[in-house]
Amino acid sequence: VIDQLATDLVAALGEDRxxxxxxxxxxxxxDWTGRFRGRARLAVRPASxxxxxxxxxxxxxxxVAVVPQGxxxxxxGGAVPLDAVVLSTTRLTDLGAVDELAGEVTVGAGATxxxxxxxxxxxxxxxxxxxxxxxxxxxxxMIATDAGGIHALxxxxxxHQVRGIEAVLADGTIVGGSTGLATDRPGLHxxxxxxxxxxxxxxxxxxxxxxxxxxxxxxxxxxxxxxxASAVAAARRxxxxxxxxxxxxxxxAAALALGAARAGQGDPFGRPAAGVGRGVASLLVETAAxxxxxxxxxxxxxxxxxxxxxxxxxxxxxxxxxxxxxxGVTEAIAALGVPHKLDVAVPPAGLAAFVAALEPVxxxxxxxxxxxxxxxxxxxxxxxxxxxxxPDDDRVDDAVLRLILEHGGSIAAEHGIGRAKARWLALAExxxxxxxxxxxxxxxxxxxxxxxxxxxx
Amino acid sequence: VIDQLATDLVAALGEDRxxxxxxxxxxxxxDWTGRFRGRARLAVRPASxxxxxxxxxxxxxxxVAVVPQGxxxxxxGGAVPLDAVVLSTTRLTDLGAVDELAGEVTVGAGATxxxxxxxxxxxxxxxxxxxxxxxxxxxxxMIATDAGGIHALxxxxxxHQVRGIEAVLADGTIVGGSTGLATDRPGLHxxxxxxxxxxxxxxxxxxxxxxxxxxxxxxxxxxxxxxxASAVAAARRxxxxxxxxxxxxxxxAAALALGAARAGQGDPFGRPAAGVGRGVASLLVETAAxxxxxxxxxxxxxxxxxxxxxxxxxxxxxxxxxxxxxxGVTEAIAALGVPHKLDVAVPPAGLAAFVAALEPVxxxxxxxxxxxxxxxxxxxxxxxxxxxxxPDDDRVDDAVLRLILEHGGSIAAEHGIGRAKARWLALAExxxxxxxxxxxxxxxxxxxxxxxxxxxx
Numbered sequence: 001v002i003d004q005l006a007t008d009l010v011a012a013l014g015e016d017r018x019x020x021x022x023x024x025x026x027x028x029x030x031d032w033t034g035r036f037r038g039r040a041r042l043a044v045r046p047a048s049x050x051x052x053x054x055x056x057x058x059x060x061x062x063x064v065a066v067v068p069q070g071x072x073x074x075x076x077g078g079a080v081p082l083d084a085v086v087l088s089t090t091r092l093t094d095l096g097a098v099d100e101l102a103g104e105v106t107v108g109a110g111a112t113x114x115x116x117x118x119x120x121x122x123x124x125x126x127x128x129x130x131x132x133x134x135x136x137x138x139x140x141x142m143i144a145t146d147a148g149g150i151h152a153l154x155x156x157x158x159x160h161q162v163r164g165i166e167a168v169l170a171d172g173t174i175v176g177g178s179t180g181l182a183t184d185r186p187g188l189h190x191x192x193x194x195x196x197x198x199x200x201x202x203x204x205x206x207x208x209x210x211x212x213x214x215x216x217x218x219x220x221x222x223x224x225x226x227x228x229a230s231a232v233a234a235a236r237r238x239x240x241x242x243x244x245x246x247x248x249x250x251x252x253a254a255a256l257a258l259g260a261a262r263a264g265q266g267d268p269f270g271r272p273a274a275g276v277g278r279g280v281a282s283l284l285v286e287t288a289a290x291x292x293x294x295x296x297x298x299x300x301x302x303x304x305x306x307x308x309x310x311x312x313x314x315x316x317x318x319x320x321x322x323x324x325x326x327x328g329v330t331e332a333i334a335a336l337g338v339p340h341k342l343d344v345a346v347p348p349a350g351l352a353a354f355v356a357a358l359e360p361v362x363x364x365x366x367x368x369x370x371x372x373x374x375x376x377x378x379x380x381x382x383x384x385x386x387x388x389x390x391p392d393d394d395r396v397d398d399a400v401l402r403l404i405l406e407h408g409g410s411i412a413a414e415h416g417i418g419r420a421k422a423r424w425l426a427l428a429e430x431x432x433x434x435x436x437x438x439x440x441x442x443x444x445x446x447x448x449x450x451x452x453x454x455x456x457x
Numbered sequence: 458v459i460d461q462l463a464t465d466l467v468a469a470l471g472e473d474r475x476x477x478x479x480x481x482x483x484x485x486x487x488d489w490t491g492r493f494r495g496r497a498r499l500a501v502r503p504a505s506x507x508x509x510x511x512x513x514x515x516x517x518x519x520x521v522a523v524v525p526q527g528x529x530x531x532x533x534g535g536a537v538p539l540d541a542v543v544l545s546t547t548r549l550t551d552l553g554a555v556d557e558l559a560g561e562v563t564v565g566a567g568a569t570x571x572x573x574x575x576x577x578x579x580x581x582x583x584x585x586x587x588x589x590x591x592x593x594x595x596x597x598x599m600i601a602t603d604a605g606g607i608h609a610l611x612x613x614x615x616x617h618q619v620r621g622i623e624a625v626l627a628d629g630t631i632v633g634g635s636t637g638l639a640t641d642r643p644g645l646h647x648x649x650x651x652x653x654x655x656x657x658x659x660x661x662x663x664x665x666x667x668x669x670x671x672x673x674x675x676x677x678x679x680x681x682x683x684x685x686a687s688a689v690a691a692a693r694r695x696x697x698x699x700x701x702x703x704x705x706x707x708x709x710a711a712a713l714a715l716g717a718a719r720a721g722q723g724d725p726f727g728r729p730a731a732g733v734g735r736g737v738a739s740l741l742v743e744t745a746a747x748x749x750x751x752x753x754x755x756x757x758x759x760x761x762x763x764x765x766x767x768x769x770x771x772x773x774x775x776x777x778x779x780x781x782x783x784x785g786v787t788e789a790i791a792a793l794g795v796p797h798k799l800d801v802a803v804p805p806a807g808l809a810a811f812v813a814a815l816e817p818v819x820x821x822x823x824x825x826x827x828x829x830x831x832x833x834x835x836x837x838x839x840x841x842x843x844x845x846x847x848p849d850d851d852r853v854d855d856a857v858l859r860l861i862l863e864h865g866g867s868i869a870a871e872h873g874i875g876r877a878k879a880r881w882l883a884l885a886e887x888x889x890x891x892x893x894x895x896x897x898x899x900x901x902x903x904x905x906x907x908x909x910x911x912x913x914x
Contacts, residue, residue, distance in 0.1 A: 101693050101805040102837065124697065146646070159649060160617050175889045186869040186878070186885045187912060188894040189603070192616060192649035213697045236558050240581065240670045243746045244700050289700045296748075348558040380559065412643040421643070428643045432632045436901065437645040443896035455644060 005062050005085075006042055012054040019043040028069060028086045034338045035391040036077030036419065040067075043086035049166060049174055049205040052087065056203065057172035059085055065452050066170070068199040070110060070141030073133040075341045076418025078145065078198050078454050089140050092205055098123040104163055106208045109140025116209070125211035128155035132327040140204040146196035148414035150247045150286075150326075153239070153378040155212060157414065162191035164208035167201075170445040175202065193440075198416045199451040201444045215244070215288035219297040220319040222268050223283045223310035228252075229352040230306025231281040235378045236348070241300045244289040250377035251282045252355075255329050255385075258372065262328035262335075265321065269309045280308065283377060284326050286319075329374055333385050336370075342384040342400045343375075346409030351380060354407040358400065362386060365399040381413040394423075402427070417455050425455070462519050462542075463499055469511040476500040485526060485543045491795045492848040493534030493876065497524075500543040506623060506631055506662040509544065513660065514629035516542055522909050523627070525656040527567060527598030530590040532798045533875025535602065535655050535911050546597050549662055555580040561620055563665040566597025573666070582668035585612035589784040597661040603653035605871035607704045607743075607783075610696070610835040612669060614871065619648035621665035624658075627902040632659065650897075655873045656908040658901045672701070672745035676754040677776040679725050680740045680767040685709075686809040687763025688738035692835045693805070698757045701746040707834035708739045709812075712786045712842075715829065719785035719792075722778065726766045737765065740834060741783050743776075786831055790842050793827075799841040799857045800832075803866030808837060811864040815857065819843060822856040838870040851880075859884070874912050882912070 009018045019025060025040045041064065046052045059066050065084035072079055079086075092108035095115065099105065100123045107116050113134040116127050131137060131149035141147075143165070148157040155161070166176035167190070176190055194202055225231040228250075235248045251259060260268055285301070287293040294314040301310050313319055333339050346354045355373060362371050369388035375381045389396050401411045401424045411421055411428045426434065437455070442448075466475045476482060482497045498521065503509045516523050522541035529536055536543075549565035552572065556562065557580045564573050570584060570591040577583050588594060588606035598604075600622070605614040612618070623633035624647070633647055651659055682688040685707075692705045708716060717725055742758070744750040751771040758767045770776055790796050803811045812830060819828050826845035832838045846853050858868045858881045868878055868885045883891065894912070898905075 099804060099806065101689065103693075103696070104804075156613065156617055159646070160613055169889075169893075173889045173892075175887070175893055186867060186874050187882055187890060188886075188897065189616070189649075189653050190890065190893070192646075192652065193897070195649065196646050213700075215700060232558065236560075239560070241747055243670075243672060290698055291753075347556060347561075349556060410643060417643050425644055429645075430632070432626075432630045433644060433647070435630075436626075436632055436647070439900035440645065440650070440897055443900040444893065 005058070005064060008058045008062070009044055009055060012058050013044060013046060013051050017045055017047065017051065019045065028072065028088065029081060031075070031077055031080050032073050033075060033334060033341060035340070036080045038080040038082045040081040040086045041083055043088055045088045045091050047091040049168065052168045052203055052205050053172040053174055055087060056168055056170060060171050060447065060449060063447060063449065065449050067451050068140070068144070068203045070138030071112060071133070071136035073137045074141065074145060074418060075343065075415045076420040078416050078418030078451070079141070080419065082453055087203060089138060095119045098125060098211065100125070103211045104208055105211060106164070106206060107139055108206055109204045110138050113137050113139065113142065120211050121214065124214055126214045127209055128161050128212045129158050132330060139207055139209070143195050143204055143207055144197060144199050145416040146414065148376060148379070148381065150249060150376065152376060153248060154246050159192065159195035161209050162195055162207050163210055165191045165194055165204060166206040167194055167204045169202050170447065170449045196416070198418065198454050200441055200455050201450065215290055217290060217292050217314065218286060218288045218319060219294040219312060219314040220284070220286045220322050221297055221301055221310055221312040222322050223285060223301055224269060224308040225281045225283070225306045226308055227306065227352065228281040228355055231283050231377065232348050232351050234283065234304045234306065237304060238285060238300055239378060242287055242296065244287040244293055245285070246288045247284065247286040248376070248378040249284040249326050250375055250382070251284065251326065251329065252373040253280050254370070255372040255374040256282045256325065258332045259325040259329040262332035263321070263324035265325065268322065268325060269311060284322060329372065333372055333387065337387045338391050340386040340389060340396055342386070342397060343381070343413050343415040344384060344400070344404040344409055344411060345379065345381045345413040346404060346407050348380045350407045350409070354404065354409065357403060358384065361399045361403050362396055365396040369396060419453050422453065422456055462515070462521060465515045465519070466499070466501055466512060469515050470501060470503060470508050474502055474504065474508065476502065485529065485545065486538060488532070488534055488537050489530050490532060490791060490798060492797070493537045495537040495539045497538040497543045498540055500545055502545045502548050504548040506625065509625045509660055509662050510629040510631055512544060513625055513627060517628050517904070517906060520904060520906065522906050524908055525597070525601070525660045527595030528569060528590070528593035530594045531598065531602060531875060532800065532872045533877040535873050535875030535908070536598070537876065539910055544660055546595060546662070552576045555582060555668065557582070560668045561665055562668060563621070563663060564596055565663055566661045567595050570594050570596065570599065577668050578671065581671055583671045584666055585618050585669045586615050589787060596664055596666070600652050600661055600664055601654060601656050602873040603871065605833060605836070605838065607706060607833065609833060610705060611703050616649065616652035618666050619652055619664050620667055622648045622651055622661060623663035624651055624661045626659050627904065627906045653873070655875065655911050657898055657912050658907065672747055674747060674749050674771065675743060675745045675776060676751040676769060676771040677779050678742045678754055678758055678767055678769040679779050679782070680742060680758055681726060681765040682738045682740070682763045683765055684763065684809065685738040685812055688740050688834065689805050689808050691740065691761045691763065694761060695742060695757055696835060699744055699753065701744040701750055702742070703745045704741065704743040705833070705835040706741040706783050707832055707839070708741065708783065708786065709830040710737050711827070712829040712831040713739045713782065715789045716782040716786040719789035720778070720781035722782065725779065725782060726768060741779060786829065790829055790844065794844045795848050797843040797846060797853055798872070799843070799854060800838070800870050800872035801841060801857070801861040801866055801868060802836065802838045802870040803861060803864050805837045807864045807866070811861065811866065814860060815841065818856045818860050819853055822853040826853060876910050879910065879913055
């Protein structure tokens with residue numbers, strides 16, 4: 001059966017589009033963290049929407065499951081195949097002309113965020129979503145997971161950037177290709193249905209993204225607070241006071257120390273006691289505007305209760321130094337082991353209580369675990385990273401996800417549900433919501449071929 | 458049969474929730490413009506989500522169509538019943554406590570935008586979407602039509618404001634009620650599916666909205682340009698230069714004159730020749746920030762090619778005077794007759810060409826018509842208003858909508874498709890997209906009871 005599938009795919013797409021070599025498949029079978037491993041029957045790398053449609057028609061005829069995969073930077077096992085065909089979008093990298101008047105561009109789903117950034121920069125524009133994995137993460141994957149990133153508090157998540165979309169249904173039907181206007185909203189808004197659908201409704205092949213102006217003046221600060229509650233209150237005051245606020249990133253003491261070490265830096269405040277003390281909550285804050293905002297940011301920070309220390313810069317090297325701390329955290333953790341990555345959210349008013357409860361809960365589930373907490377504080381989005389438990393030991397996952405639900409939070413924020421959290425989905429939605437999701441899924445993919453096991457038990 | 462329906466609804470909801478008096482029904486059977494008229498079998502005004510569910514269960518048992526209606530400010534006949542039950546949301550007006558740290562509030566679908574504004578203002582916050590009909594338009598209707606309004610260029614349309622939603626399916630099933638976090642995205646993102654669905658997928662009963670800070674410093678300008686192309690280019694330059702840009706509203710010469718007259722004002726520039734000259738394109742521009750932006754806005758305007766004249770103010774009375782011109786246009790047109798309102802969008806690069814082609818096209822379809830063009834220029838969203846043709850004469854609608862498609866534009870932007878544009882939907886989407894829309898609709902409402910005739914032929 002497998003041979004006939006490969007034969008049919010080669011006949012439809014050509015030999016160079018079909019990967020059956022087990023060595024070549026290995027890189028597509030394991031996620032970035034190494035925690036989730038699967039097995040691909042084979043992989044296809046179509047180079048056009050027509051080839052995607054052809055591949056899906058063949059797979060549908062064989063009733064074979066298909067797992068779309070972009071840059072494979074996902075953190076919830078959503079692109080890991082379980083005896084399925086991997087449909088890699090990495091050849092769909094076309095970059096359309098930038099419409100400067102509208103501030104829009106159409107790009108292939110396999111284009112990396114960094115490629116789109118460079119492309120848009122030539123017109124003085126930029127994608128509104130940014131994240132540390134920009135060099136590998138693809139636009140299609142970012143839409144499918146509704147990635148948020150460091151600027152979501154100002155510009156929204158990927159869902160809010162997609163003005164038009166082209167995709168292929170499980171049966172090979174191509175949909176989309178509308179004008180891409182922000183205001184193009186007759187009928188069904190396909191971008192909104194597909195954003196966050198994690199490859200379960202269609203394979204995204206192309207998207208029209210809104211672009212934002214590149215503000216030349218950026219001021220960045222790293223600020224330490226005596227406790228998390230003060231940092232949460234500070235985020236609100238900064239949002240109220242600074243219309244140009246771009247980022248409010250949180251680092252707990254462990255994440256700050258790890259990120260600073262990874263970036264080859266000592267204590268970022270130059271005062272060891274304040275910077276990395278246990279319990280200290282640090283915020284990486286950034287403004288972006290046309291005019292200088294350094295003084296404004298400094299003044300806003302200076303007025304905050306609970307502030308221990310702050311460093312404010314607006315020069316390139318200084319800003320890169322501070323961001324290197326934040327962006328180094330994920331890789332630094334991965335270098336220490338295979339982390340359990342729990343991307344959760346809790347209303348800001350409950351953040352401090354959740355984090356306070358986290359340590360004993362993790363300790364009970366995994367006594368020797370090391371925990372790092374960081375994330376997008378202004379939106380209540382925390383990345384709880386736990387090192388220690390074996391990849392397939394999910395007791396700590398269970399404990400943390402149940403704790404977040406007890407605190408009125410969400411078990412998923414910007415990484416999706418994937419396979420990793422499918423087990424807990426029933427705790428996070430009502431049976432009626434599960435039924436609605438299943439009904440829409442069945443309407444578009446009646447044989448359940450697209451990413452089975454993702455967003456479902 | 459009708460009597461039995463009324464009897465069952467009274468039994469389920471109580472007598473005071475069911476309206477059968479023809480006089481009382483009359484106000485629910487005609488839209489705001491007077492162009493679209495229908496007939497209600499009866500109306501229900503449930504006061505809770507439980508009552509909405511009960512009403513829908515009774516209607517489903519009778520296989521009777523249901524038309525949800527909020528403030529009845531829609532402009533495409535989407536809330537006009539054709540021998541259906543009107544489900545009025547106007548009793549669902551509860552306003553939850555504002556979560557100041559998160560910047561969110563949960564409100565009933567029948568709450569008016571103005572009521573939510575007043576409620577949020579007490580916490581120094583505001584809904585991000587604003588529009589002239591704020592006193593009547595309800596949150597539920599604004600979500601169902603994905604209203605854009607005057608600040609969409611900065612904050613996005615209603616779709617981007619909804620963090621959680623509660624709704625009732627056609628069979629009476631209640632869905633939603635999640636945490637409402639911006640980052641609450643496990644499973645299906647119900648707000649995204651229901652936003653823009655125009656009452657065809659579910660009856661929205663409650664929504665959790667994001668709120669934005671109220672920026673105290675606002676500067677407003679009315680600027681006249683020699684031609685529309687200059688105004689379009691100016692909008693781009695203003696967006697690039699002013700991070701705090703809140704609104705870029707367009708008024709053609711006819712709309713400006715009408716709006717100024719309605720507001721009891723003469724020529725707003727104090728120089729008759731420049732202000733209302735034929736062909737002159739006026740922009741109403743606003744910035745909102747924490748610090749004064751008057752000089753910044755003035756300087757940005759001063760640098761624009763094609764600028765004829767501008768008045769810039771930042772005092773309350775001056776700002777209200779300028780906004781009165783823009784907000785008076787819709788009512789001023791309605792006072793002259795029953796308008797054909799064509800809410801369309803075209804990529805900014807094609808705006809001037811579309812408007813240039815508009816006059817002869819309208820003249821051919823309706824030789825004695827008067828045309829007014831205004832709208833949200835930065836997003837390419839124009840409101841083409843035509844006075845003259847009889848309400849049921851849709852030749853001018855046909856001509857304008859076909860013209861917009863020829864220019865690569867969209868037949869609907871922020872008002873929806875409703876009944877008014879259902880006929881042209883097939884021109885605006887592919888058969889595959891029609892099928893996807895129908896499949897999702899059938900999955901949630903298998904008997905087609907919710908707003909039949911809307912978003913469908």
